Amino acid sequence: MTKTTVLVVDDSLTMRSIVSAMLQSDPEIEVVGTAGDPLQAREAIKALNPDVVTLDIEMPNMNGLEFLEKIMRLRPMPVIMISTLTQQGADASIRALELGAFDCVGKPSGGVTAAEAFAELPAKVKAAKRSRPRQANVAGKPPAPAQGFEPNGKVVAIGSSTGGVEALLTIISRFPANCPPTVITQHMPATFTGSFAQRLDRFSAARVAEAKDGAPLLPGHVYLAPGGSTHLEISGSTSFRCRLRESGLVNGHRPSVDRLFESVTATVAENAVGVILTGMGRDGAQGLLGMRRAGAATIGQDEPTSVVYGMPRVAFEIGAVERQLPLSRIAGEVLRLCNQHSEERV
Structure with a gap:
């Protein structure tokens, strides 16, 4: 059985440990490395060539969105964002999905345990491996809406x-x-x-x-x-x-x-x-x-x-x-x- 290999990127050592433990609990997943910021992650991606990256949105040196944009532009691969369930975190998560992130998972908060917050993470990581690489969606203007339309009541x-x-x-x-x-x-x-x-x-x-x-x-x-x-x-x-x-x-x-x-x-x-x-x-x-x-x-x-x-x-x-x-x-x-x-x- 070929395992899905994952690189876990988060500036919090505690969160890296929690995410790694949740993923390692699935026998079909192997965490091949961790990184504390995007600069470390960039080197780890080159060295380890993981199938999937989990990426914290809020980090030092370069925030997760900037790093995600570089990944999707230069080396498209499946990325799952780990985000706080705040308004700021929500806005950033939506932008990450636009940029090509496979999915976003909320961090534990408000009485929600890590086991509950990350319950679907292993399944999403395995699905991410099977997904198609996506280029960053960096289009400025949306396309012009359709013309000559009259609704028929449907x-x-x-x-x-x-x-x-x-x-x-x-x-x-x-x-x-x-x-x-x-x-x-x-x-x-x-x-x-x-x-x-x-x-x-x-x-x-x-x-x-x-x-x-x-x-x-x-x-x-x-x-x-x-x-x-x-x-x-x-x-x-x-x-x-x-x-x-x-x-x-x-x-x-x-x-x-x-x-x-x-x-x-x-x-x-x-x-x-x-x-x-x-x-x-x-x-x-x-x-x-x-x-x-x-x-x-x-x-x-x-x-x-x-x-x-x-x-x-x-x-x-x-x-x-x-x-x-x-x-x-x-x-x-x-x-x-x-x-x-x-x-x-x-």
């Missing part, structure tokens, strides 16, 4: 996980100011979703915000599920609203993509477009199948453009995906399906 529902920050930025930045009402569940810690919604809003002609319970679904608005204790659903008969439902984990997640898609099926049935993007696991696959059976159009991100071809793979294999497309074509297809001037499918 609701768009999107689900994503690992790799979803980059994918959603690509899609939502191409939406026009009068885009179809769009609801999104992206697996993300509670402290991160507000920052991500603001980031999407800055890059989009549409208005993007965290979903609020009771908010009406309107054209020109995109609603992002808040992380934490609720699932985002929609309800209504002639007009539709966001609902935040307190409930347990579904497929290991809260919010869950399946819960969102199931509510869309129950509420708008065929008058919807479902999209499943890059991510680990299978959350959303069954819900997307329900949407397709109800007559909705369904789209899955293809394998070559997915950071992790997990959720869209399962959805495709069970027959939930009507059309599988590269990321660059998904926004255009969604808008075509939701444009009153081009309702027919091809």
